[in-house]
Amino acid sequence: MMSNTPYKNSHPYYEGPESTGQKRAWSQDTPYSREENRDLVRRQVGKLVIIPMDTPESAQYVTDMVERYHIGGVLLCRRSIRHSVEISRIVRDLQSAARKAGHTHPLFIMIEQENGMFAPFGNGHLGTQFPGALAVGAFRSSEILYDIARASAQELQSLSVNTNLAPMLNIEEQNPEGLSSRMFGDDPANVWRCTSAILDAHRSTNLVSIVKHFPAPRQGSSGILDTRNIATEPRYAPFRKAFENGVDGVLLEPTMWAASTDTTFGGKDSLPRNLIRKHLRYEGILIGSVDRMSENAAGRCVTGGQLSIRGLVNGCDMLIVCEHPHDVTDALEEIYTAVETGNITRASLEQSWERVRRVKERYLRWEEVVDPPPIHLTLPSLMRRNRELSFRSYEMATTVIKDARNLLPLTKPQRQSVLRQSGTCVLLTAVAPPRFPGQVSVDPFEYLGRAINVRGIAVSHAPYTHEGLQETHTSLLKKANIIIFVVSLDTDPEYRSQIETMRSLARQRLVLEPPLIVITACSPRDMLPEIPFLETVVSCYEYSREALESAASVIFGEVKPTGVLPLRKLLPLNSGVPIDSFQRWEVHEWEKRRDLYASADLWKKCFGWNPNWNLNSSILSDLLDRPGNAKHYVVKDPRSHGKILGLCATYTIHAGKNLVGSMALLMVDPDFRNSGIGTALHDEAFQFMRANPEIDSVQLGSIFPRFFPGLPELLPKEQKEWFKRRGWKIEDNFIFDLYQNITNWRPPQQDVFADLSRQGITFGVCNPGVFDSLIQFEDKHFSSYPGWVEKYRALKDTNDYADAVLAFGVVPDGQSAIVGAALVFSGAGSNKISKEVPWPKAIGDRVGGLACVGMGPEFRGRGVGFGLVCAAIIELQSRGLTGCFVDWSTDRQVYEELGFETHGKYHNMAWRKV
Incomplete structure (x- = not known):
């Protein structure tokens, strides 16, 4: 029986089982009566509903839903994004319709843009093609990832998009249909490193971020969900960090919220309320998606309306209702009835709307969404500006997983040895579907064949299917001096056949003898068990043009491979791959008492070759020990107590009314370079300065205190290039001491x-x-x-x-x-x-x-x-x-x-x- 006690704001969420006898504020609610104005119910419910726009032609239907049902958000799907100018106009019309209909806040205009091959926006023609999650998880620079996320956000905003359902924080696939290329990898620390850079970039461009997909706890042996280790379980670590850093919202896995309200005691014992609200103390927006996946999670055939009611009762603040238009309106009517009868409480609706309101007021303004200010750079000009960043990021992601015979790089002298005179490269690639609807059916691996050919090598390109190698392939292989075999497992429903074909080729090669290079133009997850049986394996993670051309640049020695396989835990023990190349370094804050003398030893080892740079521990102490305006970071050798492998010193200093940051010094033990230490230090320091709202600009070098005012000219060229790859620009003039x-x-x-x-x-x-x-x-x-x-x-x-x-x-x-x-x-x-x-x-x-x-x-x-x-x-x-x-x-x-x-x-x- 419902109590008539008024709702109390002092109890914002459910705090325990109802059997404790404590009164729950959310249940102390008076249901709407039939006599009350149903328009109020329609408005309250509509604010919490998001509907997809599948095609530009469905814009009128979406407009009607915004005007009649007061829908609070629209999700742009891949098919709806065909022309950027048209989409921008449609979005502005939707916002204008919302304002005229009396919406208190602008609409969320959402997109699920994770970048990569299958993102709805960004194919090189409409939006810049940037690498996806697994690819960026492979390169070591958070700073480049920040630049990518910021550039991508600016392109989205040129379409008037204000919310991104990204990034994905999962470290495990949640269902058999999940694509592991959408994840950053299996290391929680690396996932958060990537996520942090993206969230910082989204905030800097005023783009709402909704991370995903918060997973449900596993079932114990008794069939009961095990929530005891939620604070320490690795797969929740990225979400915990995101919650601590105030992420705007999170998309929930269906099993988190789609359970019957009978089993959750009317929402009292639901996972969103108990686990996320109470245990993790998160007060951002919780979003559920009512679609086929949530129907499966519900355990039996239920309507979209029933699922929607479950979502709102079990703790979702907003719902993405991916149903047929008629089914959407039916679902809304069922929700209205549930509100009127008290099955969905007024208090829970008000709490959800308050969370939505906070986010909308932080990011959205009517004058900006209805009549956006003129932008300095249109989408075409942004794409021209971002093209270099795209190629550079794909090059950084390309990973040489294994090179047992030191075949790579195929420099000109090496090519002469391997290919002999007039040698031929046989390129075998899987048949891949078009990446975007309506795209002309062109074999994407043609770009790889051309990239090899322009380097003076004759290429015989032959696609293969699930039927394996045929007689045509065999005749080509007999003439081959080198074989490049490309696997794209994500694209083939019978992907195991690609691995079988590769195994067959590897056996034949024992007789044919030409070197075999395997390229994984996808997630290499399913390929990893085969690594011990292969000699040369390169991963570019995608089969976009940029990824394939970057793989060619690495193979032929024009780009040094710096990618690190982000699936380390799945690597077989007998893979033959050097474990050091997968090291993720832990960064610590510098402490004078503990680190001063080790820092002096490292300085001598890094700079002792120049007599002009002779600094002892006393001078270093004067420079580094500066509480208040200095923060330094070190990476230590885990095998040697106290030894420092890398140090990065940072300062803040006032420039007029502004505060500027300085990355004053970054040095790495010469014996441990090219192993990710410098990148780990660089990213940690830059993230610290970027997180300080008072810091407007950052310099490489420092003013006071000072080691160097800029990059010393005497540094080797490769060290200067290292800083260039991390976004630092070297100007034409010099500074002198x-x-x-x-x-x-x-x-x-x-x-x-x-x-x-x-x-x-x-x-x-x-x-x-x-x-x-x-x-x-x-x-x-x-x-x-x-x-x-x-x-x-x-x-x-x-x-x-x-x-x-x-x-x-x-x-x-x-x-x-x-x-x-x-x-x-x-x-x-x-x-x-x-x-x-x-x-x-x-x-x-x-x-x-x-x-x-x-x-x-x-x-x-x-x-x-x-x-x-x-x-x-x-x-x-x-x-x-x-x-x-x-x-x-x-x-x-x-x-x-x-x-x-x-x-x-x-x-x-x-x-x-x-």
Whole structure:
């Protein structure tokens, strides 16, 4: 019997079995009466329903549902996306119809865009073809994945899409029809690494993210669902992290919510309420999909209306009703009746709508969805811009799983050895269906054949079917100098026949002798048991053009393979594949007490080859030990206590009113490079800075404190390329550090000060009386330079006013004022800058430094800067110093005229927005 006690907001979700005798707020509800306005019921229910738009022709039906039934969201399906301009117009019309019909918030316009071959949008013609989940799970850069997700989100938003049902967080296939290529792999840590980058990208572009598919607990031996280990079970780990990070919503596996309300005691004991709301404390949107899969999960034949009622009673906030139009309206009528009779409570509807409202108010605005602002880049221009990123990401994903004979790469000398004269490559590929509806039936593997052929190799391309190798194939194989066999298991209903065909070919090859390269243009999951019997296996994970051409680039040595198989747990023990190539490194925060001396050892091993870069543990301590504005990360050798294999140092610093981040240092033990350590550190550091809402931009290198202002020019080319592949742009100009011995230094122009004096320019050191004027001068001209003004302000804290050498001149109003300034410092003084620029102390105890040299704009080009540097050097000489170090100069000509020589040369790096 229903209680008439009013609903209490202090009990937002069910907290235990009803048998405890506690009163449940959600059940204390008064049902709607028949006399009440049914339009109110229609509006409340409609807000929680999403319907698909299968084709552009169904737009009128969807519009009617939005106007009459107040549907809260629309799911765009693959067939409905045929022309981007048309879709954008249809979506705006739907939003306009919703506003006129009295909707309080805009519609969710959803799409299930996971990228990859079978995504509804992005085939190279309509949207950029980006790699799918398993492919991006194979490459080690979260930063590139962030760029991919952001680029993909921007293209979706050009269609007025505002919600993405992605990414998929599962590490196990939930049903036999599931495609493992849609998952990031079987390592929960790697799944969350990929997911975190995608969610960050979606938030940065204001795109709603709905992760999927939250799995139901397994049944125990007694047939009862086992929820005891939910906090530690690996398959729930990515979802737990997503909940902790406030993901907008989650799509539930049907078995989570489709159970009969009799077995869940009217929803009291349902998994969404007990497991997700109570145990995991998640308050985002829970979504169920009413379709064939949920009908199967229901255990018996039920109508769409009955399933919908189960979903709302059992804790779903929204339902995607994938039914025939007539069945959708019938289902809605059944829901209305359930609400009116109290089977669906008013309180639960209000709670669900509140969760939906929070998300819509965060992301959606009427003025933006009805009359979107003009975009700077249209979809075609976005696709042109993103094409390079697409190919680069496919290249990074391509994985050499096994190369037992060191056949790869097939460089030109290697080809001559393998192919001999006028050699032939036999390319055997599975018959694959078109990837998009209505697409012209073209063999997608033709791109691979052409990619091999343009490298000067004759190609005989022959598709094979489930019937295996025929006489035609055998005749080609007899003439082959090399065989490339392509498996695409995801595309063949009888995929086991592809493996049998490959086995047959491997046996024949023992007689034929030509090398056999197997390419898995799909998930290699079902191929892994065969790995021990093969010699060369390459995976490109998909058979898109970009994936196949990237596989060819790897095979022929034009691209270095960096992909890591993301299905490590399924790899046979006798596979012959080096386990080190699958290492996922654990990243720890740097701690001075534990890591300082090991960091000094690593520095020596990484940079000891250059005598100019000699830093000991004391200097490193000054640079790294900076609580408050520094955070550093290390990877340790799991086989050796305390040994550090990689270190990444990061700082934050104010630039005017903004906060900027610096990836100041990233070094990896030379013996452990190319194993993913640098990528793990890079991703962890960048993710930390991206998660800080106050940080607007990030630089590679640092300002204060400083190791290097940019990438040292002396670094090997492959190390610079490594940073380029992670999205850093090297600019054309250079930054210089300079040094000279000043023991016997004299100004090259004996009358330099006399000439300047005739212009009214004089020099001196700062004192308390002019300090405020100095700060006003620096604020006026250099406040946008990160850390610059702060270094002058800090002189007051240590009473080092005289460390500022000043130039005075007559300004337009006839008064004498500060027109230039420079900072001098040495390790012997208390000036904080001496602990932030390490190289003077590294050169010698009696070496000083010169920094932050700047003139007012009206006094530039008049020799004032030349005189100011001379005055600063004389000041350092007066302190008994024998050397002068100048840091961060973009114009070394003035300093070379004064006798300085280059101490360090660095590539200037473009700042990156986060």
